[in-house]
Amino acid sequence: MFPPVIKDAVIYANLILMLAIGFTLTYLIAKIPNFAHGTFAGIGIYTTFWVARVKHMNPYISPPIAFILGAIVGASIFLVVIQTLRKYKATPISLTISTIALNIIMVALLNIYADYVRESTEETIFTRGFQFRRLDFRLFDLPGVLIATTILIVFLILSLHLMLTKTKFGIALRATVENSDLATMMGVNVDRVSTFSWFLTGGLASLSGSFLPLWFQGNPGTGNLLMTSVFAASILGGINSIYGAMIGGYMLGLSEILITSLLAKYISGSLAAYRMLIPLTILSVSLLMAPTGIMGIVEKYREKKATIARKEIETTPEIKAEIEKEEKERVFVEREGMKS
The missing domain is CATH 1.10.287 (Helix Hairpins)
Structure with a gap:
């Protein structure tokens, strides 16, 4: 029904959109870029690996488990690391460096887990470069992961919009984003809002990662490699807007796969190895021509x-x-x- 490259592009765009929303929300609340955000997807990747390969269960059991695990890790990092450093008057640069250190630690832990599973099981298990397309279902000649992630994205966008515009917590969240000091004076529990935002973003990133092995290859560093695309998506859409992250995530996800495919087809197949140049180029052009992103342009208009x-x-x-x-x-x- 659809060419394989279109399926690749839509699935990838869905996953990047989920990651971009989380990255942008963390930045808006904490005022720092969380460079460990991509590795949360690694938690989801290896949750699916554990469910499908180690326990031999349906891989679609893993998304809710991955969300809970990622959410707990995200909230724990905020409470134990970020809040502690803030009590000692850490600067934004110090906090940013701490997220880079956390990223290194988390990737190392995923590598340790991969090695442990490989060495502790009697049967031969590939704990790196795995893919579970054969375990996915098909409906109307479409892969299940395409249907599931598309439905999930629509639900996520509608839920976030309703939460931000129709609930007291959403209003408190927006107030914290605009001015945390003023929000505190108005009675908003900023610490609780910040903790929930890290809980939500960690869960969304891990949820995104849980679907990834159903179509793409999974490795301990896969989530880390996705950060280039996630960062570019947030800048393209407008890093000061959650709605911008939605637009930027989808645009960049589609562009990265489709442009790479066209270059490989009409120029040289070897260009596929330089796929990361697409988000880097989009990032550079966005920063030079429209630093505030698409939503910034819309706001100016x-x-x-x-x-x-x-x-x-x-x-x-x-x-x-x-x-x-x-x-x-x-x-x-x-x-x-x-x-x-």
Whole structure:
């Protein structure tokens, strides 16, 4: 029904979108880029490996388990590492470096787990470079992972929108993003909001990773390698907007696969090895031409449109006469005040 490259592109875009939402939300709350975010996907990858290869169960049992594990790790990192460093007045640079250190530790732990499983089992198990396409179901000649991730993305986008616009917690979250000090003065528990955001982003990243081995190869460092695309997606959409992360994630995911495929087909197959140049190029162009991303451009357009509309209203005879009347009244009041 669909060419294989289209299936690859849509599945990859769905996974990048989930990761980009989490990365952007963490940045908005903590005001630092979490460079360990991609490795949360590694937790999901090896959760699926444990379920499908070690326990020989249906791989679709792994997504909820992966979400819970990733969420617990994410919240724990915030409470134990980030909050502790903040108590000692750590700078944003120090906090960013701490996420890089956490990334190294987490990748090392995944490698240790992979080696442990390989050495502790009697049967030969490939704990690196594994893929479970053969375990996936098909519906209408479409792979199950494509259907599942697409439905999940639609549900995730609608849920986040409703949470941010219709719930008290969503309003508290937006207030924390805008100004955490002012939110605290208004009675918002900023620590609780921040903990939940790390809980949610860790869960989403791990959830994304749990689907990855059903179509792509899984390794301890796979999630880490995805960070280039995730970071580029957040910048492209606008790192100050969750909605921008959604747009940027999908655009970059599709572009990375489709452009690489076209280059490999019409120029040289060896160019497929340089796929990472696509997100790096998009990242560079975005930073040079539109640092605020797509949502920043949209916001500027809205502001410009509002300014034009306001000027048009102010130049109408009725409004102009009203403004002149108010100005005369203000001047009269000031003069009377000076006389008294």
